[in-house]
Amino acid sequence: MQVKNSRIPPRHEVRPYFQPIISLQNQRIVGYETLGRWVREHGVESLGPFFQDPNISEDMHLMIDRHLREQAIERIAAASDESELFINLKPSWIYRTYKRTGVLPTIELLKKYQINPSRIVIEITEEEFTGKLQELTWIVELYREFGCTIAIDDVGSGFSNFDRIASLQPKILKVDLNILKKSIVHDGYRAVMQSFSIVAAQIGASLLVEGVETKQELRSALQVGARYVQGFLFSKAEPNLQQPDAYKAMLEEEIKSFGEDEFQRYHRLLSVHQRLDALINASVHISNAEEADAVIEQSIGNVTDNCIRMYICQGDGYQISSNYTRSEVGWSKDESYRQANWTWRPYFISNILMMNLQKQGILSQAYTDLDTSRQIQTYSCAMGEGYYLFLDLSI
Incomplete structure (x- = not known):
């Protein structure tokens, strides 16, 4: 008799949740990062511990991840607006899957649901990568050629280094929230945040600051030139998509206040x-x-x-x-x-x-x-x- 592993969620209990990403340019929700949740009788849990468990095979991780990805793509394809979907992909998964099969499953899903690839942002997540960066770059380029936008996640947290940024040439740099929080009280981290803004401008990328939980952190994001923000100040990950202008009034007020203060300072x-x-x-x-x-x-x-x-x-x-x-x-x-x-x-x-x-x-x-x-x-x-x-x- 096979014993069920309590650390592995059944497929029918796995759901994608959606955290909104807001443009400071027009104060509207422009997309969602999809995050995995284990929906159980006693509550909803993050699937982070499951994906980080080294005792669970990579094949099992990939199976659950692709199941979540397909559900999220199906949902975004049926959305009434043109919201984008930010999909997290580990570089090692992309590399090994394509080297083994010659197929990129995400592209196959986009074809299946007939979704415009320009609505998909491929986030290359932060992790140590031991393969050849040149080959990874070539594989990532297949997503770009198909029409997807490339982003690098957790810039500044360790493995998402400048070599990877220069090679992959992303259109979005997603800044690690810990750098943002430290930048509020520490000049050195503030300078690092500004350096990311300069790098983004030099390579033609937009800066996305995640983990924005307070209005002070929103102001810090504005000061370093963020184009996009996400975080609990706006919403945690939710099972449903939201109205595009859900946070427009609040953002207009904060941007106006920020602008007035900056004009006075200048x-x-x-x-x-x-x-x-x-x-x-x-x-x-x-x-x-x-x-x-x-x-x-x-x-x-x-x-x-x-x-x-x-x-x-x-x-x-x-x-x-x-x-x-x-x-x-x-x-x-x-x-x-x-x-x-x-x-x-x-x-x-x-x-x-x-x-x-x-x-x-x-x-x-x-x-x-x-x-x-x-x-x-x-x-x-x-x-x-x-x-x-x-x-x-x-x-």
């Missing part, structure tokens, strides 16, 4: 321009480091309280003045920065060109200061012929 930052207007428009003559230092010392009393550093550079990138840095006890002068060259900074040359073209100051994007590890922005403006004043402003 107005404060840009007020430095008005306070330095007389200096900027005056005929300033600088021929050596001492004269450059004298210009800064004359203007120190006019800068805003959030200015933490001032210096003057020439158009070729060489700093002519000393560094003037604000501390709790006042301003200090460091002559060792004279003749430092800053053309290696990615914003320097483009900012010089823009200042010359537009004849006005420029405020940089936020970044983490190398010396203090604080979040700052740099305001730069032309002064005199061929000289440029830089002010580092704390955020």
Whole structure:
């Protein structure tokens, strides 16, 4: 007599649940991540422990996963709107299945239910992958050629490294929720979050922040340039699909509040321009480091309280003045920065060109200061012929 394994759910008790993914662009539900649930008499349980159990065979994992996947695809195909379905696939499963059979079961299911493949997002999940990355890339490309969107899940959690991102060229980067939570209270993690935003922009991908549970975390997602969000702030995974505009009113209110705060912050930052207007428009003559230092010392009393550093550079990138840095006890002068060259900074040359073209100051994007590890922005403006004043402003 065969003994039933209590850790393995019967197929008839397995159901896909759907957690909404919301676009911050139009504040509507654009898709759902499908998550497995074990629906039993005494309640509903996540299938996470089942899929993570090393004592259950991969064939059993695959059987249950494909059963869930087919149910989810059937549901999304019958939906009245054009919601997308985010399907989690382990790279090892994709790799071994295709190498063994030459078939991609998900594509076969899409054909069976006649669903537009553009509505399917293949999430390559976070796991250690021991196969050949080049071969995995070629297999993933078959999904892309069929019309599916490629995403990488849990970016920043360990195995979803930059090598994999560069090779697979996803259209969506899904950021690990723990990075987001730490970024709220830790500048280092905030910088890492911003780096993901930069990577996404450089490769033509959108940033999806998952695990958003509070309005503060939603604000953090907005600050790093997330296009999509998901999490308990909106909804846990549910058995049914939801109305596309279910969270629109709440998001409109939060985005409006965020926008107003950001405008106020930028107005404060840009007020430095008005306070330095007389200096900027005056005929300033600088021929050596001492004269450059004298210009800064004359203007120190006019800068805003959030200015933490001032210096003057020439158009070729060489700093002519000393560094003037604000501390709790006042301003200090460091002559060792004279003749430092800053053309290696990615914003320097483009900012010089823009200042010359537009004849006005420029405020940089936020970044983490190398010396203090604080979040700052740099305001730069032309002064005199061929000289440029830089002010580092704390955020």
